[in-house]
Amino acid sequence: MAKLLIEARNIKKRYQMGEVIVYALRGVDFTLYEKELVVVLGPSGSGKSTLLNIIGGMDRASEGEFYFGDFHLHEASERQLTYYRRNEVGFIFQFYNLMPNLTAYENIDLSAQIAENPLDIDGLLEQVGLSERRDHFPSQLSGGEQQRVAIARGLAKNPRMLLCDEPTGSLDLASGIQVLKLLRDFCDDYQKTVVIITHNTEISKMADRVVYLKDGLVDKVEINDSPLSAEQVSW
Amino acid sequence: MLWKKMFRDILSSKGSYLACLVLVLIGLVVFTSFSILRENLSFSKEYFYREQNFAHGFVELECMPRGEVERLSRIEGISDISGRMVKEVRVHELRPEASVYLKLVSLDLAELRRVNDVLLLQGDELAAGEEELDAWIDNQFFEANGLELYQELEIIAGGSLKRVTLAGVGMSPEFTYPLRDLKEIYPNPEQFGIAFLSLEDMEALFPETRGRVNDLVFTLEPGADFERVKERLETELEQYGLRTVYPREEQVSHLILTEEIKQIGNMSRVLPLLFLFIAGVILYIMLKRLVEQQRGQIGIMKAFGYTDTEVVVHYLSYALLVGSIGGIAGGIIGIVLAAPLTGLLLEFFNVPEVYESFALRYLLTGLLLSVAVFLFSGYHGCKQVLKLKPAEAMRPPAPAFAGKTFLESVHFFWEMLTIQGKMAVRNLSRNRSRTFFLFLGIMVSCAVVAMTWSLNDMIDKLIFFQFEEVETYDAKITFNAPADRKKVERELQGVPEVMWAEPVLEVPVKLSHRWLEEDVLLLGLTGPGRLYNILDASGRRITPSEEGLILSERLADNLEVSIGSTLELESPLLHSDDDKVEVVVVEIVPQYVGMNAYMELAALEEILKRGELATSFLVNVGDPPAAPEGGGGDGGNAISALRDRYREAGMVTGVDGREERLEQTRELMETFGVAVYLYVFIGVITCFSIIYSASFITLSERSRELASMMVLGMTTREVFAVITFEQWFVSVFAMVAGLPLAMLMQWGFAREMTTDLYTVPASLTPESFLMALLITTLSIWLAQRFVLRGIEKLSLVDVLKTRE
Ligand SMILES: Nc1ncnc2c1ncn2[C@@H]1O[C@H](COP(=O)(O)OP(=O)(O)O)[C@@H](O)[C@H]1O
C-alpha cells in the first residue's frame, strides 16, 4: 500500500452571500497517496475547485481537519501556508496564468528560484517539447504550449504533488491529450502525486483513482486497476 | 442605474480617487486663497497709497532752505512736493539690552496736500508751537515696545536728552517695511521705529536745522516722465549737496511689498496648475485602466443600445464628480483661509486692511479650471470607448506584442538582474507613458523639496556669512556726521573695553558708467583690516585697494563693468572743487546682503580731500581687567559698558552689538521656516499620491500576475518586491534627474529673488539635495506600505477564478 500524503476529514466550506449562507463543500473526506494520479470528477459547481484550492493551501476550509503528514494545515499560519505552497505543491490552472512579461524559460525559472532543490529548467523544457520556444513570451505561444510551460513551471520546484484545475478545459483535443500524457509521465517518472480536476468523464479513465463529487459531497470513490494511457483517451 | 455603478467603481478604487481629490483640493485651496490674498494685498496697498498721497519720487540731500521747496513744485511734471527734515535719533533707556533708534520725520502741518501723509490710527492731531514736543509714533514700534498713548519717550537729539510725548499712533505708506539699513532683511520694530513731528517741534529738537529740509518727496502729474523730472531736480539741487533722487520703484518698502505681491500672484498660478496637472494625469490613467478593464461591460452597454455619448458621459461623470467636489471644497477652504492670511500679511507689511473681495469669482474660476482639466484628461482617458464596436468590446483585447526591450541588448546589465528585475524592466518599458509620469512626478517632487531646502540653507548661510565672515566686529559705533578719525582713534585708545578698533568711512556716492548709474554706499576700510572682511568667491580675504574700487557683483552687473573699467564717482562729500572723479574697478566680489563699493580708507580720503574722516568705528571688545563681574567672555558686558559710556555723547548715534543683530535676525528667520515646511509638505504629498496611485493601478491591473506568484509559493514580501523594484528602479533615476532640475529651479528662483537689497546665490547646497532624497524616499516608502497591505488582502482564489 502506498504512503498517505494528505488526509482531509469532514471539510466544509461556507460562503456568506448577504443574508444567505452558501455551502461549496458540505463535509468532504479526502485522502491522497504518494505517486498516484487522482481525477476528481463532478459537474460544474460541485465544489471541485474549492476542494483543490483548500488542498493546495490557497484557501482555508471553514470547518474540518486536514493533515499533510503531521502538519495540521487547518491551523497553519499564512506564512506556513505560503511555505507549504512553495515546497510541496505545483499548481496548474485552466487559464495557464503565466507571467506575460517573462519568456518560457524565465517563467519556469521564476518558480525554480524559490525552491529548495529545483529541477533542471532546460531538461524540463526538453521534456515538455518546448526547447525551441525557450525565449518566447506567452503571447507568442499557443494555448497548449502555454499549458505545457505551466506544467513545467509547476514541476520545476520539485513539489510532492501537482494540482491541476481543468488543465485541458480550454484546449483542443490534440493539445489536451499532449498535456494529459505529460501529467501521466511526470506522475510515473518523477514519482509525483497528480490531482486532475475535470467534468470530463473520459479523462477519468486514465486515473488510478477517481473521486466523484456532487453538491459539495463525495458521491463515490473508484479504484481503477487498469488505467488507460493518455493516447487512448478521447472525447 | 449607471450612477450606482459609478459609485461602486469609485469606491473600489477609493484610494486613487481620493489622491486626485486631495490634489485638486490643495490646488484649489492655494489658488483661491492666494488669488484673494494677492488681490486684497494689492487693493489695500493701492488704496493706502492713494489715500495717503504716496510719493512717486524721493530725494535725499544735505540740506536746503525750506522756501526753495515752493519753487521746486513748479517743475514741470511735479504735482505735489513736500520738504521734510529726516533725522535718526537714539531712544534713551527703552530697552536695557539693546540700542533703540527712531527715524524722525517732520510733517508740515500747514501743508494742504501732504505727500506721504500719515494715517492716524489713534490719538490726537499734532499741535504746533506748544511747550511740549508731540509726536506720532508708528504702530509697529508702538506695539512691539508696549508703549501707551501720551507716554513720554526720551530721545537723544543733538547731544542732549529730550522728552517727546506720544500724541498719536499712525501708519505711513513710506514705511510699510521699515528697514533701518539695507543690510537688514526683516524689519525689527523692537529696535527701530518711525516718529512723525511737526516742523516746529523738529526745529525745537534740532535748532541748527531751522528753516531747512534734507529730504523731499513728490508725486508726479499723470503721464509725467520721472527721468525728466529727475534731471531737472539734479540741476536744481546740486548746490544743496544732492545725494540721490530715486523713483517709487526703488523705494525699499514699496519694492519689497510689490515683490511679495508679485510672488504670491505667481504662486497662485503655478502651484495650482502643478497640482491639477498631476491630478489630471492620475485621473487619466485611472479612467484608461477602468475602460480597459470594463471592455466587456462597455460592449454589453453598447449592445443594449446605449449610445457612444451616453457611455462616454458615464465615464466622464467620474471625472466631473471628483473635479467638482475637489473644486468646490478647495475653493471654500481657500476663501475661508484667505481672510486670516490677508490679515497676517498686512500686519507683517504694515498696511491697513481694506477688503474688496471677489471671492466668488475665484471660486468659480477655480471650479471651472479644475473641471476643465478633469474633463480634458478624463475624455482622453476614456475616448477609446468610442472606437469599440459592441462585438469587439466583449472580446478580450488582443494581447500586446511582448518583444524584447532595449535594455536586454545591454547584456551585462541584463544578466545582473534577477527574474523579478527582468519583469520590472519589461513592465516599465511596456508602459512607457506611465513610467514617464512616475519619473516626472518623482523628479519634480524631489526637485521642489531640494530647492526649498536649499533656499532655506542659503538664507541661513547668507546670514552666517554676513555675521561670521564679513562683519567680524563685536560692535559698531556710528557717528551722526563724519568725524575726525585721528581724534576718535585716540579717544578709543583710552577706553578700557575696546581691545581693537578700525575706522570706517561710509560715503554716499553715485557711480556712473556710460549711461548707467547707481547710488550706493562706498565703504572706506583700513588696509588689511580684521573687523570687516571683503571676501572673494572662494572665501579668500581681499585687502581694500588703494588703486581703485572693489564692487559687489550685483553692482558691477548693474553698471555693466568688469575689472579694469573706469567709473565716474560723484558724492556730496566730494570737495567742492571737484565735480566728479574717475576711479578704476580693481576687483569684483560676491556680496549677499546689500550692494556696496569698497576702497582703502586713506585713498578714499585723498579723493574726498576733506582730511582724515570716519563715519563709524568697528570695535572688538573685551571685559576690562577691572570689570566688577570679571570674565564674562562673550563681551556682552563690555558692549553694555560701551553703550553706557556713549549714551550721552551727542556725536554718537549708537552702539550696535553684532551678536544682538545676529540673534534677532535668527529669530525672525524662523517665521520663514514655515514656508519651507509648506513646500516640503507639497513635495511629499505629490510624491506620495503619484506612487500611491501608480502602485494602486499596478495592483489592480496585475493582480492576476501577483496572485499567480503567490500560488507558486512566493511570500507577500517577495511579491511586493517585484512592484517596489520597479518603482525604485524608476525613482532612483528620477531622483538623480531631480538634481539638475532643482539646480535650474534654484537658478531661476535666485534670479527672481535677487534685488539690489540682497543677492540669493544660485547654487544648490549638497545637504538640501540629500534631504530631498531622504524625504522623497520616505514618501515613496510610505506609499508602498499601502501596497503591501493591498497584496496581503489579495484573495488568490477570487483573482485566479476568472479568465483573463
Ligand atoms: N467566492 C464565492 N462566493 C460565493 N460562492 C462561491 C464562491 N466561490 C465558489 N462559490 C460557490 O461554491 C460552489 C462550488 O464552486 P466551485 O468549487 O468553483 O465549483 P466547480 O469548480 O466544481 O465548478 C459553487 O456553487 C459556487 O457558486
Ligand SMILES: [Mg+2]
Ligand atoms: Mg472549477
